[in-house]
Amino acid sequence: MSCMRYKGYAARVEYDERDDIFVGRVLGMRDIISFHASSVPELHEAFRGALDDYLADCAERGVTPEKPASGKVMLRIRPEVHAAASVAARAAGKSLNQWADEVFEQAAMA
Known part of the structure; x- marks a missing residue:
C-alpha cells in the first residue's frame, strides 16, 4: 500500500x-x-x-469541495498522557497546540 x-x-x-x-x-x-x-x-x-x-x-x-483536513483535531487521550504532553510543551516553551502540531508533523513524515 x-x-x-x-x-x-x-x-x-x-x-x-x-x-x-x-x-x-x-x-x-x-x-x-x-x-x-x-x-x-x-x-x-x-x-x-x-x-x-x-x-x-x-x-x-455551487458547493464548497470537502477538504481532506480542517486543521482542527479533537483527541481523547489518557489523562496521564495529556499531563505529560502539557509538561513537554511547557518545557519546550510552546503551547500544547504548537507542540502537538510539531509532534504530529514529525510522526506523519516518518
Whole structure:
C-alpha cells in the first residue's frame, strides 16, 4: 500500500491481484472519490482526473469541495498522557497546540 498526493489531497493505493489493477481512494473525506488503472502512469492520470472531476462537479453545483483536513483535531487521550504532553510543551516553551502540531508533523513524515 502506498500514498499519492495531488492538489493537497492524498489517496491510498493498493494492488488488486484478482483483477490485476491498482485501486485508489482519496483519504480523509466523507465523499467517496475512487479510481483505478492497470499501470502506474495510468494510475497518476486516473487520480488527477477523478479529483479534477470532483472539484469541477462541486463548482458546477455551487458547493464548497470537502477538504481532506480542517486543521482542527479533537483527541481523547489518557489523562496521564495529556499531563505529560502539557509538561513537554511547557518545557519546550510552546503551547500544547504548537507542540502537538510539531509532534504530529514529525510522526506523519516518518
